Amino acid sequence: MKDYKQIIADKINAPLEKAEIVSYITETADDAFGDYAFPCFKLARVMRMSPTAIADKLAAEVQTDEDIVKAEAVNGYLNFFVNRQELINDAIYDVLGKGERYGDDNAGNGKTICIDYSSVNICKSFHIGHLSTTAIGSSLYKIYSALGYNVIGINYLGDYGTQFGKMIVAYKLWGDDEAIIRNGVAELQRLYVKFHQEEADNPELTEQARSWFARIEQGDEEASEMFEMFKRITFADVKEIYDRLNVKFDSWNGESFYNDKMDAPLKMLKDKGIITESQGAQVVDLQEYGMPPCLLVKSDGSSLYATRDIAAAIWRKREYDFDKCLYVVAYQQNLHFKQFFKVLELAGFPWAQDLIHVAYGMVSLEDGAMSTRRGNVVLLRDVINKAVERSKEIISAKNPDLKDKDKVAEQVGVGAVLFSALENSKIKDITFSYDRVLNFDGETAPYLQYTYARCNSILEKAGMSRYAKIAHDPRALDNIETLRLCKLLASFPQSVKDAAYKYEPSIISGLLIDVAQAFNRFYIEHRVLSDNLSEQNARLTVVEATATVLKKGLSLLGIEAPEKM
RNA sequence: GCUUCCGUAGUUAAAUGGAUAUAACAGUCCCCUCCUAAGGGACAGUUAUGGGUUCGAUUCCCGUCGGGAGUACCA
Numbered sequence: 001m002k003d004y005k006q007i008i009a010d011k012i013n014a015p016l017e018k019a020e021i022v023s024y025i026t027e028t029a030d031d032a033f034g035d036y037a038f039p040c041f042k043l044a045r046v047m048r049m050s051p052t053a054i055a056d057k058l059a060a061e062v063q064t065d066e067d068i069v070k071a072e073a074v075n076g077y078l079n080f081f082v083n084r085q086e087l088i089n090d091a092i093y094d095v096l097g098k099g100e101r102y103g104d105d106n107a108g109n110g111k112t113i114c115i116d117y118s119s120v121n122i123c124k125s126f127h128i129g130h131l132s133t134t135a136i137g138s139s140l141y142k143i144y145s146a147l148g149y150n151v152i153g154i155n156y157l158g159d160y161g162t163q164f165g166k167m168i169v170a171y172k173l174w175g176d177d178e179a180i181i182r183n184g185v186a187e188l189q190r191l192y193v194k195f196h197q198e199e200a201d202n203p204e205l206t207e208q209a210r211s212w213f214a215r216i217e218q219g220d221e222e223a224s225e226m227f228e229m230f231k232r233i234t235f236a237d238v239k240e241i242y243d244r245l246n247v248k249f250d251s252w253n254g255e256s257f258y259n260d261k262m263d264a265p266l267k268m269l270k271d272k273g274i275i276t277e278s279q280g281a282q283v284v285d286l287q288e289y290g291m292p293p294c295l296l297v298k299s300d301g302s303s304l305y306a307t308r309d310i311a312a313a314i315w316r317k318r319e320y321d322f323d324k325c326l327y328v329v330a331y332q333q334n335l336h337f338k339q340f341f342k343v344l345e346l347a348g349f350p351w352a353q354d355l356i357h358v359a360y361g362m363v364s365l366e367d368g369a370m371s372t373r374r375g376n377v378v379l380l381r382d383v384i385n386k387a388v389e390r391s392k393e394i395i396s397a398k399n400p401d402l403k404d405k406d407k408v409a410e411q412v413g414v415g416a417v418l419f420s421a422l423e424n425s426k427i428k429d430i431t432f433s434y435d436r437v438l439n440f441d442g443e444t445a446p447y448l449q450y451t452y453a454r455c456n457s458i459l460e461k462a463g464m465s466r467y468a469k470i471a472h473d474p475r476a477l478d479n480i481e482t483l484r485l486c487k488l489l490a491s492f493p494q495s496v497k498d499a500a501y502k503y504e505p506s507i508i509s510g511l512l513i514d515v516a517q518a519f520n521r522f523y524i525e526h527r528v529l530s531d532n533l534s535e536q537n538a539r540l541t542v543v544e545a546t547a548t549v550l551k552k553g554l555s556l557l558g559i560e561a562p563e564k565m
Numbered sequence: 566g567c568u569u570c571c572g573u574a575g576u577u578a579a580a581u582g583g584a585u586a587u588a589a590c591a592g593u594c595c596c597c598u599c600c601u602a603a604g605g606g607a608c609a610g611u612u613a614u615g616g617g618u619u620c621g622a623u624u625c626c627c628g629u630c631g632g633g634a635g636u637a638c639c640a
Contacts, residue, residue, distance in 0.1 A: 041619095074584080077584070121640085163639090279638085281638055330634090333635085334634075335634090361570090398601080429570095429571080429632095433577095436590080441604090442588085442590060443588070453601070510578095513589085523600080
């Protein structure tokens with residue numbers, strides 16, 4: 001695509017730096033106004049003229065050519081019309097030329113980025129509260145990879161803490177091996193909930209749990225064996241979910257991995273005089289930064305969450321030499337991240353500014369917050385199963401002869417679930433609703449997949465695959481629907497970059513919805529397959545370019561695009 | 566209390582400080598002898614509130630109201 005803003009800036013004879021002019025140029029709100037606009041209001045003071053007069057004057061001075069065919073002044077805006085036929089052509093051939101690599105970039109070559117996401121807890125079932133971190137993290141993984149970064153996906157397992165002592169106590173008291181084999185994590189979960197119920201009346205249990213956890217830490221054989229069993233059961237459970245969601249990790253180093261890696265960082269912080277003692281605990285005072293102190297060592301000498309996170313950040317920097325390290329974790333932990341980032345900064349690590357907390361909103365149920373302890377959760381597996389079920393129902397109603405029905409139903413159902421976590425700004429809270437996840441109409445993954453399948457069906461019927469080189473009639477593309485669609489296709493690479501640098505996959509999902517809507521309008525207005533071959537060939541290029549962008553965009557969200565549905 | 570995030574149609578959301586605030590869902594009504602109706606179209610309906618900055622504010626600043634989250638030995 002040509003850099004129209006630059007081209008236009010060169011044609012504006014205003015007393016401003018070119019870069020500043022470029023920064024003011026926007027796309028028009030309505031294509032009736034042209035394609036790009038330069039608002040003249042800021043010039044009013046400099047030029048001592050009204051914006052309307054300035055726009056008139058500048059418009060008269062613009063030299064039109066084959067790129068910029070018209071400039072006109074409207075209400076203080078200087079509006080430009082580009083050569084739309086060429087814009088359409090450039091957009092299509094840019095997509096077709098790059099194919100599935102459209103949107104890729106080399107901006108990240110030679111750079112490493114760590115993404116800490118999903119981070120499951122041992123013994124806890126995978127519920128919808130874990131969907132956001134998993135879907136957003138996995139999508140950012142794919143987006144940064146497309147931009148050429150070397151990406152390290154880290155599942156920072158929650159595999160450390162007194163709760164595992166509690167699990168052992170619960171297992172020894174009420175454990176039922178058959179039920180565990182049959183129900184896996186769900187059974188562990190049941191034991192965990194039971195423990196918390198019983199613990200309320202029997203504080204003795206808490207003491208036992210503490211001592212069992214101490215035995216895990218000391219490497220006691222019986223304790224370790226049980227702990228390993230809990231881990232195996234949890235992994236079997238989450239592996240199934242990750243496989244279905246097509247989510248991958250390069251490292252599973254969890255909290256316990258850093259158990260023996262905290263002493264050196266603590267000593268270093270002490271040597272630098274950052275740590276002070278307060279109420280028996282060792283803390284970093286952050287009052288002058290408007291934050292409560294960051295606790296690193298409890299009064300009983302044991303470590304805390306922040307201690308492990310600091311050790312982990314230092315270890316990761318040494319191991320991966322990351323350019324950035326992202327933590328895809330809910331905003332509830334905003335303060336925690338601000339604190340430990342600040343501690344690392346105070347410790348003199350310049351890379352502390354490369355640690356980024358990618359915060360997202362909470363998921364709650366219609367009847368309130370979820371709680372693993374109270375057993376009030378919606379399991380992700382159940383949600384996926386219901387979505388796949390729904391997808392099957394629709395297929396049998398609308399397309400009963402479809403091949404690979406089960407596979408397509410899985411792709412559509414899983415897509416719908418993933419999309420629900422990626423469609424909106426990540427910071428928004430979500431109230432989980434089956435009605436919404438199971439609705440496959442409108443702005444949803446199935447709508448995008450359906451539109452892709454529509455494109456594909458036309459391409460298949462046309463019986464050819466590469467349209468780029470076939471002669472075609474450009475007049476078949478000279479219409480507003482094609483223009484709007486092609487502008488969206490052309491903006492895809494920038495959206496991929498924006499999504500990466502704002503840590504916001506919804507920028508891509510939003511664009512894909514716009515693309516699908518624009519395509520479906522194009523589809524209704526302009527029949528593709530026809531006897532007029534040069535017209536057909538021209539429109540086929542639009543269809544193929546749309547299919548390419550939809551498929552690529554969906555893949556960056558971690559969603560598959562079935563050829564037929 | 567303090568810190569912080571969020572308040573846009575009935576609901577869920579969009580909008581680098583720019584032109585008439587944009588979609589979807591739900592509702593009512595149209596469109597399959599026509600490339601997949603998981604689609605398209607029509608109708609109706611929105612910036613919490615009071616100030617300020619600005620030529621121009623959903624966007625930036627201050628206050629008020631409402632909601633979420635956090636706030637020392639959990640993670």
